[in-house]
Amino acid sequence: MKIKRRVFNLVFKSKVIRAFELIQNYSKVAKMYNLNRKTVRLWVNQRNNIQNLNTKISRFHVKYSRPILYEDLESEINDWVNKSRSDGVCISGKMIKIKALELSEKYGLNLKASAGWLSRFLKRKNLVLRRVTSCGRSLPHNHLEIINDFIKKCYDNLTGRTKEQIYNMDETAIYLDSPENYTYDVRGTKRVVSTTSGNEHTRLSIAFCASANGTKLPLVILVPRKTPFKDFDPPANVVLVYKPSSTFDAETFKTHFVQRVFLPHILQRSQKKPLMYFDNAPCHKSPITTDFMSDLNIDYEFIPPRHTNLVQPADVSWFKSIKKSYKDRWVEWYLNDSKSFTKNNNLKSPGFVKVICWLSDIWSNFDTN
Incomplete structure (x- = not known):
């Protein structure tokens, strides 16, 4: 050898x-x-x-770098990018090139704003393309004052109540298919395909609710179909609602969450004047909901608009962990579980029943701390 x-x-x-x-x-x-x-x-x-x-x-072996011909112009473009991003504006490469051409014309320069120039400009200014992780309106200018006032109000609401009497609830969507948004592939591949069952837009709407002491109430899951599943008894911590649109409106929320889940829970514990924290969804603020809860002597407070991702427990502490656990279950199913296929040999989704059982198990094992 x-x-x-x-x-x-x-x-x-x-x-x-x-x-x-x-x-x-x-x-x-x-x-x-x-x-x-x-x-x-x-x-x-x-x-x-x-x-x-x-x-x-x-x-x-001295590294060669091209001279920067329009340093002042590039500094102005960089300031514009930073200002735009601080305002939450999404900036694309095309927008940067358009801005560069506008400024070049304004100052009588000869910048061509080519793809090569853009690449070098991004490298010089330490700018990279990032995936958007959060969408929505920007916070109001006095958001710190709003948050402090809300927290003070929360402390005031503790007077005469135990943690067991204070609740937060919110709805979220879970999709039958949960593929990754990124994948490893050979460099230069033009078409990056993700094979799914085609149900990445088929969703279940779920209402999660828990008290401040960690007591978890049953899930209310809206299934987008008219007829019930055959030979399927949902887990004890799940209330199923068959609704083609799979969205919570005021009547659905009142009937299936307040009447079927929340009211039996507080009556069983003989709770007086429980307090529920909501976001500002229309189904929560509707008179159908608020009048009904007032009649039942249930107090409620609304999270300040545009601040739910900062102060609402469901958004801050629950949903990220729950959705990560769901994605882990989906990946495990995709890699290792037996799967069904259509006549044309297309992959079928895990199915509503399996997903409901996953969600029940995830919520049961969710860390109350």
Whole structure:
């Protein structure tokens, strides 16, 4: 068997020579760098030649960078990008090139705003393309004051109540297919395909509710179909509602959450004047809901608009963890579980029943802390 020779560059040899100058022991240096003792001694004896060669090569390998012809213009574009991003505006490469051409014309310059210029400009200004992680309106200018007032109000609402009497509820959507938005593929691939069952837009709407002491109420799950499932008894912590639109309106919310879930829960515990925190969804603020809850002597408070992602427990603490657990279940199913296929050999989704059981299990095991 042919033994492959090891090749060492001048940088490595210089490193070994510096180690010997510090330690002054051929054997120890050879052991440090997994070398033969004779090799180390040879390099040390040739140190002057090696260091001179290293200096000459580094002198000729100077990285070339193009001169910046329009530095002031690029600084103005960069300020515009930073200002736009601070306002939440999405900036594309095309927008940057259009802005560059506008400023070039304004100042009588000859910038062409080519793809190459854009690439170098982004590198110079440390700008990269990022995926948007949050959409919505910006916070009001006095948002800190609003948050402080809301927190103070929450403390005031604790008077005469235990944590068991304070609740938060919110709805979210779970999609039957939950594929990744990114995938590893061969560099240069033009068409990056994600094979799914075609149900990445088929959703269940779920209402989650829990008290401040960690008591979890049953889930209310809206299934987008008219007829009930055959031979399926939902788990004990799930209330199923068959509704083609799969959206919570005021009547659905009142009937299936307040009447079927929340009211039995507080009656069983003989709770007086419980307090529910809602966001500002229309089904929560509708008189159908608020009048009904007032008649039942249930107090309610609304999270300040546009602040739910900052102060509502469901948004801050629950949903990210729940959806991550759901994606883990979906990936495990996709990789390892037995699957069904259509007549045309297309993959079928996990199905509503399996997804409902996953959600029941995830909510049961959700950490109350």
